[in-house]
Amino acid sequence: MHTVAILALDQVVPFDMAAPMQAFDWTRLPDGRRPYRVRLCAEATEVRADGGFGLRVDRGLDALAEADTVIVPGCSPDAPPPSAAVIAALRQAAAAGTRIASVCVGAFVLAQAGLLDGLGATTHWVAADDLARRFPRVDVRPDVLYVDNGQILTSAGAAAALDMCLHMIRRDLGSAVAAHSARMSVMPLEREGGQAQFIVHEYPPVPRGSALEPVLEWIEDNLAQEVTLAALAARSGMSERTFSRRFREQTGTTPLQWLLRARVRRAQYLLENSDHPVERIARQAGFGSPTSFRERFRRVAGTTPQAYRAAFHARALAVPEPRP
Structure with missing residues (x-):
């Protein structure tokens, strides 16, 4: 059975965390068996979620070493940076060949761990410029739903996490199983639009009173x-x-x-x-x-x-x- 470990960092965004949990947990093989084992893990037993509530997590960072896939959800803009222990655990998982994916601004954590250096990556379009500025070795692609580099994947906003998860399920188990998972999530297996984020492109506002x-x-x-x-x-x-x-x-x-x-x-x-x-x-x-x-x-x-x-x-x- 394929183990998916979802890493809950401090002030994790609940939807970023729950979307992949549900997508993999709802997946079934044609004979009804579950192909994925989903585990929530964290550095501490109690984690604050963005939204004013707490989570109690039974599994620690050692769960990353036991996982076949690790998913890093996004966190609140006010969240502290990931600890040295978290960065080390992600690097060790990557070195072991574990598939690692991020949801939304979870890409910043992968970038901080050096896992996106020299790779294409995406995040929510609002944060794309910041990601490119802070991590110039990352090829930031703000106009796609997800980027698959093989071992390392990144997705845009929270809804795009479902697209990325369905893509991984299809890669693992084929289109028929992925199509069933898509129906369970009440969404198409692949969205139209060239897998593009639908962005309203705005330039920074000109200061009031400017000559322009x-x-x-x-x-x-x-x-x-x-x-x-x-x-x-x-x-x-x-x-x-x-x-x-x-x-x-x-x-x-x-x-x-x-x-x-x-x-x-x-x-x-x-x-x-x-x-x-x-x-x-x-x-x-x-x-x-x-x-x-x-x-x-x-x-x-x-x-x-x-x-x-x-x-x-x-x-x-x-x-x-x-x-x-």
Whole structure:
């Protein structure tokens, strides 16, 4: 039987911990047998969970050495860093060939242990920049649900942990068993959208009162129109060169990139909240053609406009009329 050890660190996120526990615990072989043994372990017998409650854990770090798979859930942003004992136990497990996976910001723990050096990895898109900054030897991929390097896997937000777990189950036991586990979790075996995180890409806000604030508001109000660098510079009372330099200093990007991201954000909103055809949305968001819109949307959002709409379109609930 394959043993899965889930490591509960201080201030563990409950859903990050429970999602893999349930996914593996619900898995059944065609004859009804359980292929996985799920064990919760921790450095101490009592662990604080993010959410204001505590956990009592019977198994210690030695459970990692006995496991075939180790999963590291994410923890609260206020959690202390993992102890030297935890880092040592993870490194020993990796050296022994144990499969190790992280959920959400659990990737930071694997990175701190050096297990992600030179590898591709993901985490929740909100934390991806921080992961890349703190661990430059990690190839951070913020636009996917999970990354499988063979022995080491990482997943994005908590829901993506289920995608990663189903992927591991399919790798271990085949598609039929994984499909049954997916049905038990009430989710598809593989989500559409190129396994992309659906991200609303935002740049850091420009400080209130900045000279650029009126220009950015004007861009948002005129996305469907032709917007040129010369027009933006003129509205700011600057030369194009000075405007471009100031823009990058205050936003971290170029005027063109800001404009394109703003247009994609407008398209995301329209895909979520309207039934307009993609061609019309392309025009409303200011793209010159549906083809250029689809290419830019896929580059920024990691999926097609149609797949994004299928995942996020707001569907009105049908309310039956009251009986007379």
